[in-house]
Each structure stands twice: as C-alpha cells, then as structure tokens.
Amino acid sequence: MFKCHSAAMLYNLAKPFIFKLEAERAHGLTIAGLKTLPMGPAPKADPVLATTVAGLDFPNPIGMAPGFDKNGEVPDALIRMGFGFAEVGTLTPRAQAGNPKPRIFRLVEDKAVINRLGFNNRGQDDAMSRLERMRGRMGKGVLGINIGANKDSDDRIADYVTGAKNMAPLADYLTVNISSPNTPGLRALQDKGALAELLAAVMQAMGTSKAPVFLKVAPDLEPADIDDIVEVATEQKIAALIISNTTITRPDLRSANQSETGGLSGAPLKDLALQRLKDFRKASGGRIPLIGVGGIATAEDALERIRAGACLVQLYSAMIYEGPTIAASMARQLAKLLKAEGFTSIAEAVGSSVDK
Ligand SMILES: Cc1cc2nc3c(=O)[nH]c(=O)nc-3n(C[C@H](O)[C@H](O)[C@H](O)COP(=O)(O)O)c2cc1C
Known part of the structure; x- marks a missing residue:
C-alpha cells in the first residue's frame, strides 16, 4: 500500500539531496525508482471525483502531464500514486x-x-x-499518449499521421x-490553415480507432488564434483541448536560472494558463471539453480551473516541489472541497464560475 504520510515525510527528507543532483539526472533516478519499487494498488x-470526458471514465480528474514519462515506462505506477490518468510522451516516430x-533547470x-x-x-x-503490457496494469486509470514530430522531419504532418497509426x-x-517551444517551427502548426490540414490528416489516419483525439496548445496565443483553433478543432471533431503547454514568456522571476532558454512551467505559469483556459471557454461556449494544465499545485488550484471550465486537470512541475504524494493528497482534498461547496460531482462544478 502506498502510504501517503510516510512517503511525504520521506520525500521531504530526501529533497535536499535530490535537489543537489542535476535535474535530468534526478528525473532519471525517479523513473528508475518507479520502475522497480514495489507499490500497492x-x-x-472518492466517488464524487469520478467523471466522464470524451466517453472515457476517469476515477479522479487529476492527471500526470506529459514530459514526465516520455517513453511510457511508468504510467501504471503513476496511477498507483493516485493520478486518475497518465499522459505519456511526447513520442516521435523515430528516436531522437x-x-x-x-x-532542464529548476x-x-x-x-x-x-x-x-x-x-x-x-x-x-x-x-x-511496453505500452501494450501497461494497458493491462492501469486499473481504472486512463492512459493518454502524446505524439509529436521529429525535429529533422521534412514532412511533419506525415509524422503525426504515423504517430496516430502507431x-x-x-x-x-x-x-x-x-x-512545444523546443522544436523550431512546431508552434506554426497552430496557424489556422496548417492546423486544419494537420487535424484532417490525423483524423483520417485514426481510421476505425475509437480513441478520442485531444489537441494541446500553447499559452502564448492571441485572441484571433484562439477563435481559429476552436473553429478548426470543432470542425475536425477534436474531443478536447488541453490548455496549456509551457510558456516562452517570462513573468517576474527571482531564481538564478531565469534567463535560460526554453519553456517555463510551474507556479509562474498559473495565471497565464488560467487566463487562456477562460479565453478558450469563452470562445468555445462550453461546446468542447477543456483540460487545464499549468501551475496547478493544490486542490484549490484544481477546483479554480474546474470552475473556470476544465473537465480535467494535469500537473507536472508541482510534483518536483511537493513530491510523489501530490496526486493522492490533492484528490482527497478536492473531494472535501467539492462537497463543502455543495457539488455532488465534478461535472456539476465544471464552468460554475463562468456560467452564472
Ligand atoms: C521537463 C518537462 C518536460 C516536458 N515535456 C513535455 C512533452 O514532451 N510534451 C508535452 O506536451 N508537454 C511537455 N511538458 C509540458 C507539461 O506537460 C505541462 O504542459 C507544463 O509543464 C505545464 O504544467 P506544470 O506547470 O504543472 O508543469 C514538459 C514539461 C516539463 C517541465
């Protein structure tokens, strides 16, 4: 059995040592640990957390965001840690x-x-x-697979088609x-014409597959981009929009590593990601399910995102700072908050702060 309190205490003891390690090395050791440590179910x-999105039943609405388990090695362990779903990837057709x-910089x-x-x-x-094997070990947890294009690909749309088929x-x-801001030119696929071409090709490649297709967007978008994305996603029957990836903007930061190039995630992304979620909710009028991600660290953050229109939430950076018990303790706390506010289900809370 995964004991929340003792695991949280252990993480707090180990954190100074983990944070002395170079960030990517610490991450590699974490994945290795999750692959080998015995874990209970x-x-x-709490039944109040159960929710259905795009025809899929989620035991709770808190998911592990992609990037943590790039190669799909530990989605089963993530479910055992208390996540309701685990999104693995980004996987590209060829290794790179x-x-x-x-x-990676903390x-x-x-x-x-x-x-x-x-x-x-x-x-x-x-x-x-590996994922074929993992599928049988997910219990009630949901497995998402995130696909991308190889950096040196001369036909990026073809890479997504391959990803969908595979x-x-x-x-x-x-x-x-x-x-992702880290593959040059990738975000240009968010432009209306390119996006329509890409999504039409992916949807065709899905063939008879019943898996719903979600689209993950950047937080760095103008209002016109948002309208275009909602229009194209609706036309192509995209089942949910994930808002958002990391930002290339730099809100007020204090840490020494603030000038590093790359995508920023964690607490300073929170306000921007919440605002984009609200923008997408307004542009879509609730017609397309939204998934909130970016700077979520507490049950209060999760509920705020749900009330602003998210059916599900995801996190990554907060686990680095709060440790492996974050999903289990957030889920417990979220169930209490929902009941305290008089909600009998997640679905009832979705969009409740914008619909009034
Ligand atoms: C180290 C790292 C790697 C990431 N890799 C991916 C990735 O491969 N694909 C992806 O869609 N998002 C990736 N992300 C973005 C996260 O999935 C998420 O959208 C973002 O970090 C915001 O959530 P957070 O503030 O809870 O971390 C990555 C984030 C981090 C910190």
Whole structure:
C-alpha cells in the first residue's frame, strides 16, 4: 500500500539531496525508482471525483502531464500514486536525442522549471510493446499518449499521421502536441490553415480507432488564434483541448536560472494558463471539453480551473516541489472541497464560475 504520510515525510527528507543532483539526472533516478519499487494498488478515489470526458471514465480528474514519462515506462505506477490518468510522451516516430545537456533547470525560489529538452525520446517502436503490457496494469486509470514530430522531419504532418497509426491502438486517448517551444517551427502548426490540414490528416489516419483525439496548445496565443483553433478543432471533431503547454514568456522571476532558454512551467505559469483556459471557454461556449494544465499545485488550484471550465486537470512541475504524494493528497482534498461547496460531482462544478 502506498502510504501517503510516510512517503511525504520521506520525500521531504530526501529533497535536499535530490535537489543537489542535476535535474535530468534526478528525473532519471525517479523513473528508475518507479520502475522497480514495489507499490500497492491505487488509492480508492472518492466517488464524487469520478467523471466522464470524451466517453472515457476517469476515477479522479487529476492527471500526470506529459514530459514526465516520455517513453511510457511508468504510467501504471503513476496511477498507483493516485493520478486518475497518465499522459505519456511526447513520442516521435523515430528516436531522437533532443537538445544538448543541461536542458532542464529548476527555478527553486519561483517553484518553476525551464526546459528545452526538444522531444528527447526513444521513439514509438520502442514504446509500443511496453505500452501494450501497461494497458493491462492501469486499473481504472486512463492512459493518454502524446505524439509529436521529429525535429529533422521534412514532412511533419506525415509524422503525426504515423504517430496516430502507431499509438491510437494502444491509447485510451491520443494527444496531438503542436505546442512545444523546443522544436523550431512546431508552434506554426497552430496557424489556422496548417492546423486544419494537420487535424484532417490525423483524423483520417485514426481510421476505425475509437480513441478520442485531444489537441494541446500553447499559452502564448492571441485572441484571433484562439477563435481559429476552436473553429478548426470543432470542425475536425477534436474531443478536447488541453490548455496549456509551457510558456516562452517570462513573468517576474527571482531564481538564478531565469534567463535560460526554453519553456517555463510551474507556479509562474498559473495565471497565464488560467487566463487562456477562460479565453478558450469563452470562445468555445462550453461546446468542447477543456483540460487545464499549468501551475496547478493544490486542490484549490484544481477546483479554480474546474470552475473556470476544465473537465480535467494535469500537473507536472508541482510534483518536483511537493513530491510523489501530490496526486493522492490533492484528490482527497478536492473531494472535501467539492462537497463543502455543495457539488455532488465534478461535472456539476465544471464552468460554475463562468456560467452564472
Ligand atoms: C521537463 C518537462 C518536460 C516536458 N515535456 C513535455 C512533452 O514532451 N510534451 C508535452 O506536451 N508537454 C511537455 N511538458 C509540458 C507539461 O506537460 C505541462 O504542459 C507544463 O509543464 C505545464 O504544467 P506544470 O506547470 O504543472 O508543469 C514538459 C514539461 C516539463 C517541465
């Protein structure tokens, strides 16, 4: 059994040593630990947290954002830690090394991270047989697979088509990620014409697969971009929009690493990601499910995002600062908050701060 209090205490004891390690090395050791440490079953989620999005049943609405488990090695362990869903990837068709190291930077005073990894991953072929096995170990947890394009690809749309064909049979849902700032030119796929072409090609490649397709966008968008994305996503029957990836902007930061190039995540992204969620809610009028991500660290943050229109939330950076028990304790706390506010389900709370 995964004991929340003792694990939280252990993490607090170990944190000074973990933070002395170079960030990517610490991450590698964490993945290795999750692959080998014995873990009990997932904590039982309070029924008030159960929710259905895009036809999928989630035991709780708190998910692990992609980037933590790039190669799909530990989605089952993430569910056992209390996440309701785990999104693995970004996986590109071919393995690629990513940018030169160091390329992940902790901004401790800001509770933030800057990364310029550049889609380092071992490729889709490597992940396929492993994910086939993982599917059987997910219990009630939902498996998302996030796909991208290789940096040196001369036909990026073809890479997403390959990704859809390779990964859709293994996924509960598939995410088309066009919002990483670390693959030059990738975000241009968010432009209306390019996006329509990309999504039409992906939807065709899905064939008879029943997996819903989600689209993950950047927070650095103008109002006109938001309208275009909502229009194209609706036309192409995208099942949910994930808002958002990391930002290339730099709000007020205090840490020494603030001038590193890359995408910023964690606490300083919170206000921007929340604002973009509200913008997408307004532009879509609640017609397309939204998933909130960026700077979420507490149950209060999660509920704020849900009330602003998110059906589900995800996090990554907060786990670096708060430790492996974050999902389980947030889920417990979120159930209490929902009940205290008189909600009998997540669905009832979605958009409740904008609909009044
Ligand atoms: C080290 C690192 C690697 C990431 N890699 C990916 C990735 O491969 N694909 C992706 O869609 N998002 C990636 N992200 C973005 C996260 O999924 C998430 O959108 C972002 O970090 C904001 O959430 P947070 O503030 O809770 O971390 C990465 C984030 C970090 C910190």
